[in-house]
Amino acid sequence: MKVDVEQGSGFCFGVENAVAIAENALKEGETVYCLGEIVHNDLEVARLTALGMVTITHDEFEKLRDGKVLIRAHGEPPSTYLKAAENNITIIDATCPIVHSMQEKIKKVADLAREEKGQIVIFGKEGHAEVIGLMGAAGPRGILVTGKGDLGRIDYTRPVFLFSQTTKSKVQYEVVAEIIRLNLEKQSKDHPGNTLKVHNTICRQVSGREPRLREFAQQHDVIIFVSGKKSSNGRMLFEVCLKENPRSHFISSPGELNRDWFRDAASAGVCGATSTPRWLIHEVAEIVEGF
Numbered sequence: 001m002k003v004d005v006e007q008g009s010g011f012c013f014g015v016e017n018a019v020a021i022a023e024n025a026l027k028e029g030e031t032v033y034c035l036g037e038i039v040h041n042d043l044e045v046a047r048l049t050a051l052g053m054v055t056i057t058h059d060e061f062e063k064l065r066d067g068k069v070l071i072r073a074h075g076e077p078p079s080t081y082l083k084a085a086e087n088n089i090t091i092i093d094a095t096c097p098i099v100h101s102m103q104e105k106i107k108k109v110a111d112l113a114r115e116e117k118g119q120i121v122i123f124g125k126e127g128h129a130e131v132i133g134l135m136g137a138a139g140p141r142g143i144l145v146t147g148k149g150d151l152g153r154i155d156y157t158r159p160v161f162l163f164s165q166t167t168k169s170k171v172q173y174e175v176v177a178e179i180i181r182l183n184l185e186k187q188s189k190d191h192p193g194n195t196l197k198v199h200n201t202i203c204r205q206v207s208g209r210e211p212r213l214r215e216f217a218q219q220h221d222v223i224i225f226v227s228g229k230k231s232s233n234g235r236m237l238f239e240v241c242l243k244e245n246p247r248s249h250f251i252s253s254p255g256e257l258n259r260d261w262f263r264d265a266a267s268a269g270v271c272g273a274t275s276t277p278r279w280l281i282h283e284v285a286e287i288v289e290g291f
C-alpha cells in the first residue's frame with residue numbers, strides 16, 4: 001500500500017512560533033507556566049511538560065504570584081495582562097502575530113465605533129481561548145455569534161463590524177455575513193447609518209488547507225486524520241476529508257489505528273490539523289506503511 005503524508009499538514013506558523021518560544025524559555029531552567037494547553041494536542045503537551053513546562057488553568061493563574069507565564073498562540077484578553085501586572089508575573093507572550101494584530105484592530109474599531117453605537121460582532125466558538133481574547137478586546141460592544149441561531153442578538157438598526165475567529169470555515173463566515181447584510185438592508189430605509197463592515201480575519205494558514213485537503217482526500221483510498229480531540233480546527237478539517245472520502249478516520253494517537261480500515265486499499269493518506277505536530281503525523285505514516 002502506498003502511504004503519503006500531506007505536505008501542508010502540521011503546526012501552523014502561529015503554533016510553531018509559540019512552541020519555539022516555549023522551548024527557548026525552558027532552556028533557562030526556570031519553571032515556565034503555560035496558561036492553558038499550549039496546543040490542543042496531548043502528545044505535544046506531554047513532550048513540553050517533560051522539558052519542564054507546567055500547564056495551569058485560569059483559576060490557578062488568578063492565585064499565582066511571581067513567576068513566568070507563557071501566553072499561547074490563541075492570545076488572552078486585556079484582563080489577563082492586568083492580573084499579571086498586579087501579581088508580579090512576567091508574561092512570555094507567544095500570541096500568534098496574526099491574532100495579536102486582530103485584537104489590536106478590534107480595540108481600534110471598538111473605540112471608533114463608540115460614537116455611532118456600532119457593534120463588534122465576533123463569529124466564533126463559545127469558550128474558545130482565541131474568542132475569549134477577541135471578546136475581551138471588543139469590550140462591552142462585543143457580541144458573540146456562534147452560528148445562524150445567534151443572529152437575533154444583533155441590533156440591525158445600528159452599524160455592524162464583523163470579525164471571525166481565525167480558524168472558522170470561510171464558507172460559514174460568508175453565509176453569516178450575508179444574512180447580517182440582508183437583515184441590515186431591511187432596516188436601512190429608517191436607519192441609513194446601519195452599515196456592515198466585514199473584516200477578512202480567517203487565517204490563510206487554515207483556509208488554504210481546506211482545498212488542498214479536499215484534493216488529497218479524493219486522491220487516496222483511506223485517509224487518516226491525526227488531531228487532538230479538543231482542536232476545533234481539527235474537527236473542521238476532518239469534516240472536509242470525510243465529505244470527500246467516507247473512508248476517513250480521525251485519530252489522536254498511533255494506538256487508535258485499526259488494520260481493518262486498510263483492507264483492499266491501494267493507497268492511504270495521512271494528514272492533520274494546524275495543532276498536530278509533524279513528528280506525530282510521520283510516526284503514524286510509518287506505522288501505516290508497516291500494515
Ligand code: SF4
Nearest residue numbers: 012014096098166203
Ligand atoms: S491558525 Fe493562523 S491565526 Fe491561528 S495560530 Fe495558526 S497562524 Fe495564527
